[in-house]
Amino acid sequence: MAGIDSESELLSQAREVMDRAYAPYSGFRVGAALEAADGRVFLGCNVENASYPVGTCAERVALGHAVASGARAFRRVAVASSGDRPASPCGMCRQALSEFGVDLEILSVAAGGEVRRWSLADLLPADFRLDEADPAGVARRGG
Ligand code: THU
Numbered sequence: 001m002a003g004i005d006s007e008s009e010l011l012s013q014a015r016e017v018m019d020r021a022y023a024p025y026s027g028f029r030v031g032a033a034l035e036a037a038d039g040r041v042f043l044g045c046n047v048e049n050a051s052y053p054v055g056t057c058a059e060r061v062a063l064g065h066a067v068a069s070g071a072r073a074f075r076r077v078a079v080a081s082s083g084d085r086p087a088s089p090c091g092m093c094r095q096a097l098s099e100f101g102v103d104l105e106i107l108s109v110a111a112g113g114e115v116r117r118w119s120l121a122d123l124l125p126a127d128f129r130l131d132e133a134d135p136a137g138v139a140r141r142g143g
Contacts, residue, residue, distance in 0.1 A: 007078075010035055011109050013043060014080035021045040021058065021082075029082040030058035034066050037073035042066035059093035063100075072100055079108040086116035088123060098127035 010033050018031025023046055030046045044061030059077060066074070077097065081087040086108035089097065097104060097120055104120040 007076075007107060010041065010076060010078040011080065011107060011115070013041055014078040015109065017043040017045050018058070018080045018082065022047045024048060025050075025052060025055070027082075030087065031080045032058040032062040033078045034059070034062040034074055035076045035078075036066060036071035037075055038071065040066075040069070040071060042069065042071065057090060057093050059089050060096050063096055074100055074104055076105040076107060079106065081108070082111050084110055084112065086110045086114055088116075088118060091124075094120060094124040095127060098124050102127060 013033035014031045016031065017033065018029050021029035021031060023029045025048045028046075032044045034042045034044070036042065042062045042065040044058045044063070044065060046056065046058045047061060048055035059079065062077070066072075074097070077089075079087055079089065087110070088108060089106060102119070102121040102124060106118045106120060106123065107115060108117075109115050
């Protein structure tokens, strides 16, 4: 996938993949566009299931795409949702993203176009790590 520069392009990729969300149970559609340090962008949408807890969030679908493609360092993630307010990533997604570093900008756009920004470090100030002495984590060293 080609790299992109602007914030609005990343947000529109998130909006585009949101339209492919499978959310028949909640009706809440989410798309995520995760930008890697090398400029590649990986997309995800929420995928719900009749067995509700089996459903997956957009952010973790995007992260899975990225890691399976060899990306482990990320700059930004844009989230688009069908909600009235910009959605912040849920706790599970914050922890999942933090595995690869909390120096990640999060942009979120609501259905009406309102945009909010956070850093992952602010949203998850004490992420869980197996090795507290190595805050960079084993994941980025090839574990
Ligand atoms: N959802 C996401 O995809 N990302 C989040 O960060 C929060 C919630 C999804 C899960 C479920 O399919 C729907 O939104 C309603 O919770």
